[in-house]
Amino acid sequence: MDELKQLEQQFPNFHYTACVSGSDNTNHHHCHGRASSVALTNHPNLSGWQVFLCGNADMVKETKRKAFLAKASMRDIFVDAF
Numbered sequence: 001m002d003e004l005k006q007l008e009q010q011f012p013n014f015h016y017t018a019c020v021s022g023s024d025n026t027n028h029h030h031c032h033g034r035a036s037s038v039a040l041t042n043h044p045n046l047s048g049w050q051v052f053l054c055g056n057a058d059m060v061k062e063t064k065r066k067a068f069l070a071k072a073s074m075r076d077i078f079v080d081a082f
Contacts, residue, residue: 017042036063046072057081 004016019031019038031038036059043049051067053060060081067077 014044034059036066040070041064044070046070049076051077053077054080055082 001018006039007014008016017028017031017038019033020037021032021034033041036053040063046067049072051064051072053067060079064077064079068074
């Protein structure tokens with residue numbers, strides 16, 4: 001986490017938000033929910049953004065669709081489903 005926070009401070013176009021998708025609501029330093037939902041809530045308009053997705057194939061497919069609906073260009077959405 002520390003390295004990602006340093007990258008966020010160093011690069012204005014890099015954003016890092018820690019999130020927990022489980023039921024542990026005791027840590028107030030993290031957002032709660034799936035990373036894709038948190039990201040799209042924090043950034044509802046992805047026009048002009050590059051979006052990089054990786055992970056579970058179903059999650060990647062659904063998030064790609066949501067990113068496109070949030071105005072990301074298909075040529076700017078990069079996926080690696082596994």
